[in-house]
Amino acid sequence: MSGEFELIDRITADLEVRDDVLLPVGDDAAVLRLSGDTVVTTDMLIENVHFKRQWSPARAVGRKAVAVNVSDVESMGARPSSVVVALAFPKDLDQAWVAEFEEGVKEECATAGVSLVGGDLSSAAIIAVCVTAIGDLEGRRPVTRSGANAGEVVAVCGRLGWSAGGLAVLQRGFRSPKELVAEHLTPTVPYGQGALASAAGATSMLDISDGLLADLGHLVERSDVGIDVETARVEIPEGVERVAAATGKPALGFVLAGGEDHALAATFRNEAVVPAGWTVVGSVNDSGKVTVDGVAWEGSTGWDHFG
Incomplete structure (x- = not known):
């Protein structure tokens, strides 16, 4: 050395x-x-x-x-x-x-x-x-977790569930699907999209590192709002479906609560201003909690180092 x-x-x-x-x-x-x-x-x-x-x-x-x-x-x-x-x-x-x-x-x-x-x-x-x-920030105001308002939409940009699927594969001693394993080892961050979302008027934003539901919970707490995720709007990648079938775990759980995605989630005033490359997955309300299709999510919402 x-x-x-x-x-x-x-x-x-x-x-x-x-x-x-x-x-x-x-x-x-x-x-x-x-x-x-x-x-x-x-x-x-x-x-x-x-x-x-x-x-x-x-x-x-x-x-x-x-x-x-x-x-x-x-x-x-x-x-x-x-x-x-x-x-x-x-x-x-x-x-x-x-x-x-x-x-x-x-x-x-x-x-x-x-x-x-x-x-x-x-x-x-x-x-x-x-x-x-x-x-x-180049003269812009920071987009924090505390700016969401009831009546707005929630959108995401990046790959949800890929990293968690890759981890599940590695834990079982396998290396396929390769694209999921690669994503766990090195996340594909949507570089440039943060500033783009800010320019489009994002009212709040955060990095999805612990899991979509867990991180939306941070936004709910800081903004004093509620968020409902609509599963019909959430994409489940084919590779995640394969891992879910092999492990006997629900595919939706990988996407909503997997963690280490390093995608972005943001709120916008309405769907019309959401930038290209972002996907609307839900809405902001005044319930004070995160729900999935209007009801509480059963199971883990994401990663907690000390949980």
């Missing part, structure tokens, strides 16, 4: 940065010039909690670490700008793992349109990744 500073030099070599980065890697901190208010978020990936090495290639872990953080920036209606990445790993970890991880980070940064502007390295008993993502 190379020393810490050799690793840093290799990771930061030939980094591409965007125009809003005034001072990139090389000093104690980076310097950015953003045109509007700044959005900041952070998230962690812990080995054997968020990923397993026997399932997840290092490149996929690097990509996922960036994706799940930038998704939160998108959910505020901001333009993603930059990330800093802190990585801790065992001293005896194969150097090739670290090299593939850094390539994954750079790949997802390019896909998301963000600059890698710093980070940290440390030794640890297991692999742990912490990413901080920064976004630029």
Whole structure:
């Protein structure tokens, strides 16, 4: 294994940065010039909690670490700008793992349109990744969880149920359907859609990470409204149907409560203003709770680390 500073030099070599980065890697901190208010978020990936090495290639872990953080920036209606990445790993970890991880980070940064502007390295008993993502509101107001109103519609953008289906497959020792497994390893974030939703007048928005119903519950609580999801409007992907049949679990449960989707959910004043690429799945009311087809959902609504 190379020393810490050799690793840093290799990771930061030939980094591409965007125009809003005034001072990139090389000093104690980076310097950015953003045109509007700044959005900041952070998230962690812990080995054997968020990923397993026997399932997840290092490149996929690097990509996922960036994706799940930038998704939160998108959910505020901001333009993603930059990330800093802190990585801790065992001293005896194969150097090739670290090299593939850094390539994954750079790949997802390019896909998301963000600059890698710093980070940290440390030794640890297991692999742990912490990413901080920064976004630029570019003069827009942030789209929060607290702006939904009764009479509006709820729409989603992204892939629901794919990640949960992929996890179910991996837990059974299989790797098919491949598209679901790939989605669990590296989520497909709808980059650019957060700002698009904001421009279309989204009244509230959030990242779907714990499961659609669980996360809509956060929106209901913050906005003091109710939400009803209409299952006739919810798409169930063919791969999810296959996994549901194989596991004996309801396909709808994967889509409504699976978690780790990193899609976006937002409320809009009416269906006419919902942007292309978004799907209306329900409506906002004043019930104070989340329902499915007008009744309470029986079963888990999503993931809870301490539940």
